[in-house]
Amino acid sequence: MATPLSYGVELEMLIALNQNPFTKIEEQGNRTQYIQPQKGMQTGELLRRHIINTLEAGGIACYPFGINGGFKKWSIVTDASVRAIDHEHEFVWNSIEVISPAYYIFDDTLDEIRKACRLLAENYMIHINETAGMHVHVGLGHQRFQLGYLRRLLAFFWGFEEQLNTLHPKHRSAEHCGWARSLREQSVYANRSATAVTKVVLPGIEEGIRYFLGHPFASSRNIAKEAGGFDGNGKTMAYNFSSIELEEPLKHTIEFRQAAGTVDEEEIVTWIRTCVGIVDFCRRIDGGKSFDRVIALAREKDSLDKINVIQLLRRMGLGDQADFYKERGLYFNLKKPSPPSLDDDGLLNLDDDREQSPPKGDFQLPPNAFNLSSLTSNFSSHAEQAPTSEEFEDVSL
Structure with missing residues (x-):
């Protein structure tokens, strides 16, 4: 039996606390709005301790406040990249990052993700704005990815970047988000032709696929470097391979960074399963005809x-x-507009008012796709019976 893939998820969000204990926002119901101040503790620390206690009471094991060094329990930390625009309704917005343990991809571990999301949504006033993201790490448990796996995975990302972009809103595109940059445009490989005096000529789709599948890379670390940022910062790429560059990384994973923030449990679980599914597809076919097709x-x-x-x-x-994304809808606002047309004399056609048409498919595109700020969703479980995580040893991503 092949080693199950491991995963972990990081959820970024803003949580509001009301500074007036005598004022309650009725539409927020029983969600926590006020925490009694304690001497020597900042509001953010009080909130993180409160979240830990809430999750623990709901059966989600968490590391104690201030201990963030492991992968066996949930961690609640702050994230300076998540920012509120203003302080509405006397709220103080606190940036929070909720980090799952390293799990194997089984139904019972995905149910843990659902439970944690539900506890957060039911107990806190959560705001998801454009600064919040969702990051999924995918690994091979304690093993390292082989070079052949990485070749196919990078060829896949290069070839289908445009299609994968339609799963995410405009503000999570490389053009608008410095935390999820494009492999095709901002990687080391894409910019290898750049010099101090010449403009970079980006490789085409076919050229990039041939490069990642056929170039004689010496090791996994070498191919991972090609996927890193051209400015030396690989951790902000939409597909982050920076941990694979390290000799002894803390976690040997591929990080998917492009998804928008949410606490909708089915949105999160489906994206986890999509990320794991992509990696598994590029792993399990092992150079067979399925990948070639x-x-x-x-x-x-x-x-x-x-x-x-x-x-x-x-x-x-x-x-x-x-099926999930067909029902939810896609985002076609990431595709670059068509170049202007020329008239019969080869001059710019100023009357060209064409709009970019979405690709044909087997689905209908809703006007505004999907509201990623949804705070609640109905619990659902998979009917399929599968092995559980208890059959496998502890994993470090």
């Missing part, structure tokens, strides 16, 4: 008939994920 779809010239992400997920055997 799928990557060939990325080599097609850009057209309205080019494969969309729903069709792509189905081709990979990720039908449940495809």
Whole structure:
């Protein structure tokens, strides 16, 4: 039996506390609005301790406040990258990052994710704005990814970046988010032609696929460096391979950084399963015809008939994920506009008012896609019976 893939998720959010103990916002129901001040403790510390106690009371094991060095329990920390725009309704907005343990990908561990999300949504006034993200780490337990796996994975990301982008809103695109940068445009490989006096010429889709699949990389660390940021910061790429560059990394994982923040449990679980599914697809086919058939779809010239992400997920055997995103809707605001047309004399056609059409697919696109600020969702469990995480040893991502 192949080693199950491991994963962990980091959820960024803002949580509000009311500074007036005599004022209550009725529509927030029984959610925590006020925490009694304690001498020597900042509001943020009080809130993080409160969240730890809430999760513990709900059956979610957490590290004590101030201990953030492990992967066996949940951690509650602060995140300076998540910022509130203003202080409305006398609230103080606290930046919070909720970090899961390292789990193997089984139904019971995904249920733990659901439970934690539900406890947060039911007990706190949570705001998700454009500064908040959701990061998913995928690993091989205690093992390292082989070079062949990484070749196919990077070829996949390069070939289907445009399709994968449609799963995420505009503010999580490379053009608008410095925390999830484009492999095709801002990686070391993409910018290798740049010099002090010449403008970079970005490699095409076919060229990039051939490079990652065929270049004689000496090791996994070498190919991971090519996926890093051209400015030396690989940790802010949409697909972060920086831990693989290290000789003895704390966690040997690939990090998916592009998803928008949310505490919607099904949105989170589906994205986890999508990330794990992508890595598993590039691992399990081991150079077989399945990968060749799928990557060939990325080599097609850009057209309205080019494969969309729903069709792509189905081709990979990720039908449940495809169904979820088909119902939720996609974002087509990331695609660059078509170049202006020329008239018969080769001059710019100033009357060209064409709009970019979305690719054809087997779904209907809702006007505004999906409200990622949803705070509640109904609990659902998978009917499929699968092994549980108890059959496997503890894992460090």
